[in-house]
Amino acid sequence: MSESNEIGIVIGVERLASNPLDFWLYVQDNNNVQLDDIVCLEITEENQNEPRFIYGIVDEMKKSLEGTDFASDAELYPNKLPSKLAEIAHVSVLRVEPQIFNPPTPGLAVYKATDNKFKEALYEDVMDRTFVLGHTRTGLAQEEVIHGNLDFLDGESGAHVNISGISGVATKTSYATFLLHSIFSSLEQHEKNKRANTHAIIFNVKGEDLMWLDKANSKMDEASQKMYKKMGIKPEPFSNIQFYSKPNGQNSKLPASRDGENVELLHWTIEDFCKEQYIRLLFTEDDFRTTQIESLVNLVAYKLEKDFSKGGNSINACSTIYELIEEIGDLTNPGVDTDRKNNEEGVRAGLWVQDTNMNEATWSAFMRRLRNSARYINDMISDDSEIGSGVHYKQTNVTVVDIHQLHGRAQKFVVGVILKELIADREKTDAGGENSPVFIVLDELNKYAPKDNSSSIKEYLVDIAERGRSMNIILIGAQQTASEIEPRIVSNSAFRVTGRLDAAESEKSEYGYLTQAAKTRTKLLQPGTMVVTQPQVPIPILLQFPFPAWATKKSDFKNKGTKKMLDEFASDD
Secondary structure, eight states, rough: OOGGEEEEEEEOGGGGOOOOSSSEEEEEETOOTTTEEEEEEEETTTTOOOOEEEEEEOOOOEEEEEEEEEEEGGGGGGTEEEEEEEEEEEEEEEEEEEEEOOOTTTOOOEEEOOHHHHHHTTTGOSSSSSEEOOOOOSSSSOOOEEEEEEETTTTSOOOOEEEOTTTTSOOOHHHHHHHHHHHHHHHHHHHHHHHTTTTEEEEEEETTTTTTSSBBTTTOHHEEEEHHHHHHHOOOOOSSEEEEEBBBBOOOOOOOOGGGGTTOOOOOEEEHHHHHHHGGGGGGGGEEEEEEEHHHHHHHHHHHHHHHHHHSSTTOOOOBBHHHHHHHHHHOOOOOOOOOTTTTHHHTTTTGGSSSSOOOOHHHHOOOHHHHHHHHHHGGGEETTTTSSOOGGGGGEEEEOOTSSOOOOHHHHHHHHHHHHHHHHHHHHTTTTOOOOOOEESSOOHHHSSSOOOOHHHHHHHHHHHHHHHHTTEEEEEEEOGGGGOOHHHHHHHHEEOOOOOOHTTTGGTTTTTHHHHHHHHHHHOOOOOOOOOTTSSSEEEOOOOOOOOOGGGBBBBBHHHHHHHHHHEEEE
């Protein structure tokens, strides 16, 4: 190791004695040491054939005046009181190679880990496939790139990312899209065939933040461009991308987003709604699953699928969701006399519930829910087969589904339908031997998979979390507070990312994977800074990620200067 990287020595006083898993170092000669620095030391012992390296991270620092007794002595330093300013740093051990766990000897030199030693400290030397997580925050000249093990993300050995942080300052969505861009970049460099068959479905849940991912960000500065180059990622927007949006009004064939540029309609047919039992996705609140309404929903879902497949009945004749719901009302109304065998209307009405104990109160609550929901989804469901049906994610690498303009019920419906279709497709595909990953980027997980409630959508998300690896469905999910979402989703995430948290949230048990030092840091994090935990690295690592190369709003993009920037990047390859 270079002597120029020496920053201090292991302390030998008893109250700060070194241990196999942590030690204190004395910072020499006013060396620039700060929290989150990665350090290493080399131990050569007579009975060992090779040196032993200990790698660690600085997670606590102290400065004091040695030889003083009182707090007020600080007023007398340095002119009137002979003393020495001492700076010390606590180091938590990240790795020991070879694994001989003895305390480091006091007086040993400690070095700042750079280049290969930095990679070894974070186990990057044993990662066969990597992608960029971000970079250290120690100044551009000294910044080190931090990698993650792709095997633990794309399903080879693990899967899923979970991101927590306060809305507005945690930059959760920005980091999720950066990760996705980094993954595609890594595959482009090392596994082009897999890159071509890798897909992502991104749900745009607020504003138009993600509706311009295909446009270059004109606000990218020189420092950000240099950082992208250092990371080996082209500073360019997403390519091979398709957008989906709700229709711009009832019976409209024009999308409501992006002025219609490269946008397909979110649309499903009456046939889809019936045969795929999508009616279940209109009942997502927990109270509906603890009453007789759940039984009625299950009955209607089954009858819709069965009767539509038979054909030639009143269900098949419906052209709008309103018509379909009124037909459902007639077929489930327990107040209609179904004993009038010779009366066609009497026999038809109430038929689906004539052998059940359904009461009018349950039926009324059920119908109120259906009719209210129809207002929010009617634009997206019709008998018009020419518009197309569903989201065809395999046609492009990236698919952005805009749901921010939809009512909450409609948002849940769209997310639920797409997840249901995806799981069914992947189960069918897996049987045929296809093994290409599909990434799902979804913010506001607390809406779709709350901790205490149950719904079909939550079941889909839990299913993805628990067996998505086998189906090659990878969830990149985000929420403000991990304490409010289903624990199984967080616990099954190989990568856990934390942005700014409030003090109360940071102490919740859901953040048990963070060290106390990391929990304290999360209260102070600025936008663009995250704490990342990954399987191979035993301690959470603080990192930064660069300014997005893609537009986050319409005013961000114009093509001026983008080609020059990319040409310069290519010339350095």
